[in-house]
Amino acid sequence: xxxxxxxxxxxxxxxxxxxxxxxxxxxxxxxxxxxxxxxxxxxxxxxxxxxxxxxxxxxxxxxxxxxxxxxxxxxxxxxxxxxxxxxxxxxxxxxxxxxxxxxxxxxxxxxxxxxxxxxxxxxxxxxxxxxxxxxxxxxxxxxxxxxxxxxxxxxxxxxxxxxxxxxxxxxxxxxxxxxxxxxxxxxxxxxxxxxxxxxxxxxxxxxxxxxxxxxxxxxxxxxxx
Numbered sequence: 001x002x003x004x005x006x007x008x009x010x011x012x013x014x015x016x017x018x019x020x021x022x023x024x025x026x027x028x029x030x031x032x033x034x035x036x037x038x039x040x041x042x043x044x045x046x047x048x049x050x051x052x053x054x055x056x057x058x059x060x061x062x063x064x065x066x067x068x069x070x071x072x073x074x075x076x077x078x079x080x081x082x083x084x085x086x087x088x089x090x091x092x093x094x095x096x097x098x099x100x101x102x103x104x105x106x107x108x109x110x111x112x113x114x115x116x117x118x119x120x121x122x123x124x125x126x127x128x129x130x131x132x133x134x135x136x137x138x139x140x141x142x143x144x145x146x147x148x149x150x151x152x153x154x155x156x157x158x159x160x161x162x163x164x165x166x167x168x169x170x171x172x173x174x175x176x177x178x179x180x181x182x183x184x185x186x187x188x189x190x191x192x193x194x195x196x197x198x199x200x201x202x203x204x205x206x207x208x209x210x211x212x213x214x215x216x217x218x219x220x221x222x223x224x225x
Contacts, residue, residue: 015147018154022144029137032070036133039067040126047119052105060098068094074129079121093125 039060046056068075071094079091091097097118104115143149166172 014154014158015150016154017157018150018152019144021153021157022140022150026137026140026144029133029140033130033133033137035070036067036126036130039063040123040130043119043122043126047101047115047123052102057098057102064095064098068092071125071129074132075125093122097122 042056042059046053046060049056075093076090077093079088079093079097101115101118101122104118107114143153163172
């Protein structure tokens with residue numbers, strides 16, 4: 001296989017790898033959006049029911065840990081019980097507030113309308129996260145339509161292979177993997193490799209590696225010689 005063919009295969013392979021990763025990311029954002037929409041709909045069904053909806057509550061309870069895990073930092077904050085001056089820091093809204101709402105709805109002697117206040121806090125948390133998902137979905141969809149972004153993502157994936165190996169070996173977690181992939185150093189390296197590698201690959205495909213190498217040497221000698 002000559003240098004032109006090798007350069008073509010590497011370029012197309014990197015672009016294809018990037019497209020596959022972006023397509024997978026798009027599917028994941030769609031899955032999160034569908035689940036969040038279903039969770040919100042079930043919660044509204046539970047919160048607005050005049051009588052306690054045991055079926056809806058059971059479904060919400062069974063899926064609350066998953067929802068809390070997916071919502072991440074958007075579902076953690078400071079919480080103050082209605083009528084109390086005490087603030088709870090680092091409060092996980094999805095898993096902790098749901099039983100509170102259930103208890104308030106079951107309390108027939110509650111005259112403070114506590115269930116309504118807590119339900120509003122719960123719904124607002126879900127609504128904010130839904131907005132974040134809409135933004136992410138739109139951005140990911142735009143990236144899947146950009147061939148240059150395919151190449152950039154493919155380069156980033158190749159540069160991140162050591163991180164994937166460490167993750168596969170169990171030495172780093174999923175959140176750490178995502179954080180390292182988004183690190184400034186990785187982004188800078190990805191940009192440099194993309195900017196340098198793309199013209200090089202195109203030139204190699206067009207004229208062949210020996211000719212391109214000779215041109216670079218001649219240009220270097222003309223500038224610095």
